[in-house]
Amino acid sequence: MRLMATSRREFGARLGALLLLPLATSGSARAAGGRTHKVEIRNFAFSPAELTIAPGDTVEWVNVDIVPHTATEQHDGAWDTGELKKGQSGKLTFDQTGTQAYYCAFHPNMKGRIQVRTA
Amino acid sequence: MALAVAAMAGCATAEKKMNDLKIAHSAYTAGNLDIRYAHMALALSETESVRRFAETMIRDHTAVNDQAVALITKLKVTPQDNPLSQALVKGASEKRNELSALRGKAFDCAYAQNELGYHQVVNKTVAGEFIPNTTQPELKSLLTNALATFKVHEGHAGKMVEGLKCG
Numbered sequence: 001m002r003l004m005a006t007s008r009r010e011f012g013a014r015l016g017a018l019l020l021l022p023l024a025t026s027g028s029a030r031a032a033g034g035r036t037h038k039v040e041i042r043n044f045a046f047s048p049a050e051l052t053i054a055p056g057d058t059v060e061w062v063n064v065d066i067v068p069h070t071a072t073e074q075h076d077g078a079w080d081t082g083e084l085k086k087g088q089s090g091k092l093t094f095d096q097t098g099t100q101a102y103y104c105a106f107h108p109n110m111k112g113r114i115q116v117r118t119a
Numbered sequence: 120m121a122l123a124v125a126a127m128a129g130c131a132t133a134e135k136k137m138n139d140l141k142i143a144h145s146a147y148t149a150g151n152l153d154i155r156y157a158h159m160a161l162a163l164s165e166t167e168s169v170r171r172f173a174e175t176m177i178r179d180h181t182a183v184n185d186q187a188v189a190l191i192t193k194l195k196v197t198p199q200d201n202p203l204s205q206a207l208v209k210g211a212s213e214k215r216n217e218l219s220a221l222r223g224k225a226f227d228c229a230y231a232q233n234e235l236g237y238h239q240v241v242n243k244t245v246a247g248e249f250i251p252n253t254t255q256p257e258l259k260s261l262l263t264n265a266l267a268t269f270k271v272h273e274g275h276a277g278k279m280v281e282g283l284k285c286g
């Protein structure tokens with residue numbers, strides 16, 4: 001909890017089977033076991049752009065650029081961090097295996113990919 | 120566009136080196152003018168790609184200019200109006216008049232092409248004149264970050280022009 005600075009945004013959305021369920025009803029047991037992976041948004045790129053995680057892990061995007069960015073699911077916007085201004089971050093937890101392609105809704109050339117798979 | 124190019128080129132020769140306060144004024148002015156173009160696009164265009172581009176221009180140029188204001192406030196300095204800023208304002212006012220008479224695809228294409236040209240000229244000036252002549256380190260750093268942003272806009276504008284198939 002030390003990391004929860006005031007400038008951070010918390011989204012807490014859980015994807016896959018739990019998509020659209022409010023945070024309060026999502027599986028907290030798995031959240032406790034999942035790792036958090038940081039993706040920096042710097043110089044108009046996601047770094048790392050490719051990430052492999054386990055189901056139940058969380059990805060945290062941190063924007064260090066001077067302009068706002070987003071991390072938004074590529075195909076139909078199934079998930080979205082919302083606008084992240086300079087210094088803000090947003091997290092999402094991925095429960096289902098599969099590949100998630102995403103981009104920045106403000107700068108569509110910025111692209112990233114998350115592979116969710118069991119080890 | 121041609122006017123803006125001529126204005127900027129003319130200024131660069133007339134005034135060999137701009138000081139930090141003039142550079143800050145012109146950089147801020149260039150951003151503000153692009154925000155005004157964007158508001159016009161949101162008022163006049165129904166095209167999704169154009170509207171999204173315009174929204175990004177407002178969001179990004181506002182973010183950059185807010186940081187410029189924070190910096191000059193911290194440094195307790197006042198940017199100086201100068202011939203380049205004046206030429207930019209005049210050129211943009213003429214371009215807005217031209218754009219305001221257009222609708223539909225004619226507007227979209229003229230706006231998109233102007234955005235591409237405007238970012239090309241501004242980027243050339245920021246890279247070739249503003250950054251090399253800036254002495255205050257934080258202003259130099261902000262301009263460097265701003266240039267990276269405007270270059271992305273230039274690429275985005277190029278894609279928008281292509282996508283509109285203006286011919």
Ligand SMILES: [Cu+2]
Nearest residue numbers: 069104106107
């Ligand atoms: Cu972005």
